Amino acid sequence: MPILTALVPRMTAMQKTAVVTLAAQVSLRKSVYDLTGAEVNNLRKAIAALAAISDDRGYQYIAGIHGYPLPVYCQHGSPLFAVWHRPYLLLMEKALQAVVPGVALPYWDWTSEQARTEGIPKMYADETYVDSDSNATLPNPLFSQPISFTGTEYPKTTRDPAPPAQLANLLGLVDVAQRTADYVNYSRNLENPHNAIHGWAGGTMALVPYAAYDPVFWAHHANVDRLFAQWQSLHPGVTPPPDILGAVLPPFNVTVSSIWNLAGLGYEYVASPIPTMVGHGLLPESMTGVVATFPLVGVRPRFLRGELHFRGVAHPRDSVEIRVFANAPSVDVSTPTTGNEQYCGSLFLFGHGICGGDEGHCDVPDATQKDLFDIRPPHHLTPMDLVLDIGDTLAGLLGQNAQTLAVSLLAVNHDGSAADASVFQFDELTFVAD
Numbered sequence: 542m543p544i545l546t547a548l549v550p551r552m553t554a555m556q557k558t559a560v561v562t563l564a565a566q567v568s569l570r571k572s573v574y575d576l577t578g579a580e581v582n583n584l585r586k587a588i589a590a591l592a593a594i595s596d597d598r599g600y601q602y603i604a605g606i607h608g609y610p611l612p613v614y615c616q617h618g619s620p621l622f623a624v625w626h627r628p629y630l631l632l633m634e635k636a637l638q639a640v641v642p643g644v645a646l647p648y649w650d651w652t653s654e655q656a657r658t659e660g661i662p663k664m665y666a667d668e669t670y671v672d673s674d675s676n677a678t679l680p681n682p683l684f685s686q687p688i689s690f691t692g693t694e695y696p697k698t699t700r701d702p703a704p705p706a707q708l709a710n711l712l713g714l715v716d717v718a719q720r721t722a723d724y725v726n727y728s729r730n731l732e733n734p735h736n737a738i739h740g741w742a743g744g745t746m747a748l749v750p751y752a753a754y755d756p757v758f759w760a761h762h763a764n765v766d767r768l769f770a771q772w773q774s775l776h777p778g779v780t781p782p783p784d785i786l787g788a789v790l791p792p793f794n795v796t797v798s799s800i801w802n803l804a805g806l807g808y809e810y811v812a813s814p815i816p817t818m819v820g821h822g823l824l825p826e827s828m829t830g831v832v833a834t835f836p837l838v839g840v841r842p843r844f845l846r847g848e849l850h851f852r853g854v855a856h857p858r859d860s861v862e863i864r865v866f867a868n869a870p871s872v873d874v875s876t877p878t879t880g881n882e883q884y885c886g887s888l889f890l891f892g893h894g895i896c897g898g899d900e901g902h903c904d905v906p907d908a909t910q911k912d913l914f915d916i917r918p919p920h921h922l923t924p925m926d927l928v929l930d931i932g933d934t935l936a937g938l939l940g941q942n943a944q945t946l947a948v949s950l951l952a953v954n955h956d957g958s959a960a961d962a963s964v965f966q967f968d969e970l971t972f973v974a975d
Contacts, residue, residue, distance in 0.1 A: 568808040570767070573647045573662045573760055574655055575813050580644075581664050582673050587641035588756055589682040594640075601689050601754075603633050606792065608750030610690040614792055617749060620785055622735075623728040623769045626762050627800050628793040633759055634808070648763035648810065651738055652712045660705035661742070665757040683756045688745070698755040701743030711737055716843045719772050719975075724781040727772060735765050767810040770803050771975060775845055813839070831870050835946045835972040840939060844974050847935035849948065851888070853924040853968030855905075859954070860892040861964050866949040867934045873951070874959050885931040890965070924968070935974065946972060 576584070591600040606629065607615045616625035634646045649662055660666070665683045672679050685698045711734045718730035738761055745751040752758050773779075780786060786798045800806065840847075849865065865885040866872050878884045896903035905923065938946060948970065952960035 568645055569811045570645050570763055570808055571647050571811045572653075572813050573649045573664060574653070575811075576647055576664070578673065580647075583641050583644045584637075584647070584664075585670065585682050587637040587644045588686075590640035591636055592682060592686060598636060598639070600636075600686065603636055604686070604754040604758075605690060606632075607753035607758075608748075609693065613750065615749065615753075616790075617732065620725045620728050620781070621788060621790065621797070622732045623724075623765070624781075624785075624797050624800065625790050627766055627769070627806075628790060628795050630759065630762055630766055631800075631806065631808075632793070645808065646759050646763045648767050649757065649760035650764055650767075651708050651734075651761070652715055657705050657708045660702050660708075661700065661757060662760070665760065686754050686756060688751060688754045693751075695745050695751060698746070698751070699744035700746055700755070700757070703741045703743065707741060712841065713843070715768060716841070716845075719768065719775060719845055721772075722776060722779065724779055724785070731765065731768060731772070735761075763810075770810060773801075773803070775975070831947050831949045833948050833970050833972075835948070837938065837944055837946055837974075840935070840974045842939050844932075844935065844939075846973065846975060847930070847932045848973045849885070849929045849931055850971040850973060851927045851929070851967045851969070852971065854888075854890070854927050855924055855966040856893045857890050857964045858892055858894065859960075859964065861890050861960050862953045862955075863888040863890065863965050864951040864953060865929055865931070866951070867931065867938060868943060868945070868947050869949050870947065872949050874953060874957060876951070882934065882937045885934045886929050888927055888929060948972075 571580070588600065591598075591603075594600070596602065607613075614625075615629075616622050619625075630646060634644075637644050637646070649665075650656060656662075664681075667681050668684050669678050670681045671677070687697050688695050714730075714734040714737065718727060718734070721727040721730050739747050739752060742755075742757070742761075744755075746755050746758065780801070781797060786796075786801070788797050789795070790797065790800075803809065864872070864876075864878065864887050866876070866881075866883050867885050869876065869883040876884075878887075893903075935946070950965065952962060952965050954960045
């Protein structure tokens with residue numbers, strides 16, 4: 542889910558400079574394509590260390606929970622599919638962190654353009670690697686692992702992937718799943734592209750009883766869980782039926798309700814880093830104009846939502862309309878809004894008028910300095926967070942193969958005349974598309 546953010550200091554909209562930031566998380570599950578060399582090395586060390594443990598803390602034991610040796614615990618072809626793998630991933634991640642603190646499971650976005658070109662990610666596809674500490678060439682623990690339980694048909698994991706271009710078919714299947722409005726059908730629809738990856742990878746990855754022994758299984762399922770978390774954010778009011786919500790997930794002895802919400806589970810998924818945006822200098826005083834430019838690379842043609850989020854919007858003294866345009870660098874009050882595909886919509890701000898209190902009554906206090914024992918309600922001019930749906934305009938831009946979204950703002954008085962740019966002040970502009 543691309544989320545592009547322009548952080549700006551509080552100043553008039555015509556003085557803003559756009560930069561990109563990514564908030565730090567407690568435990569980060571990053572794309573395999575975004576891991577640093579040190580992070581890949583730590584993951585290799587963690588997998589190798591876990592593989593050396595032969596008891597129930599080790600790789601073989603945890604991998605065996607999914608399928609063989611019996612009993613088979615994984616939930617496939619069941620409404621529990623999406624939720625069952627969440628505690629399973631957590632079990633593996635905690636085990637990895639026990640041997641290499643700070644390591645996290647990465648996800649492999651097999652719908653990405655890089656996946657369609659490269660196939661199995663290089664860090665999993667290379668049979669050997671050069672250890673950064675010893676400079677020695679060693680077997681890559683992410684390439685293959687033994688399968689050591691008694692009676693196994695296969696001594697180690699294998700893959701026989703189909704051509705990478707076949708992965709292009711998965712994007713449509715994911716779109717169908719993410720648009721599904723109820724959990725039971727969603728889990729079924731999500732399982733469809735999940736199954737496709739197992740079959741595409743071939744070898745032991747294509748066999749339920751053996752798949753979890755392959756290290757790439759964990760990156761694949763982290764991506765499935767990432768899509769599940771994304772679906773939850775897109776459908777916040779949707780929960781499973783009571784019988785599913787109260788179901789216990791074996792062998793973890795946790796209920797669906799206890800792991801339904803990602804918050805509190807100790808990890809979050811991190812979107813790929815976003816290219817630095819173009820900064821802009823002063824704009825004409827009589828209009829606001831372009832305030833930020835966002836890349837559209839990576840936004841899917843069949844996106845689920847396209848929004849502009851304005852954070853920290855100050856309450857203006859006078860009511861004003863803020864017209865928002867896309868890829869229209871020069872706009873004024875004569876620029877049409879009807880029949881104009883570049884017009885995204887308007888934000889209407891209700892003016893607070895003159896200050897009716899004593900001196901300082903309308904001075905907005907620093908929210909971060911609020912006294913714990915201050916029982917007064919929030920200040921009446923506390924900055925607002927506003928969201929503008931620009932889905933129709935975004936669809937048009939993607940249809941024209943536009944590479945960027947340049948956001949222009951125009952402040953307009955109630956009589957239709959241009960308002961001064963200073964009437965619209967905000968701290969952050971974010972473009973969200975998923």
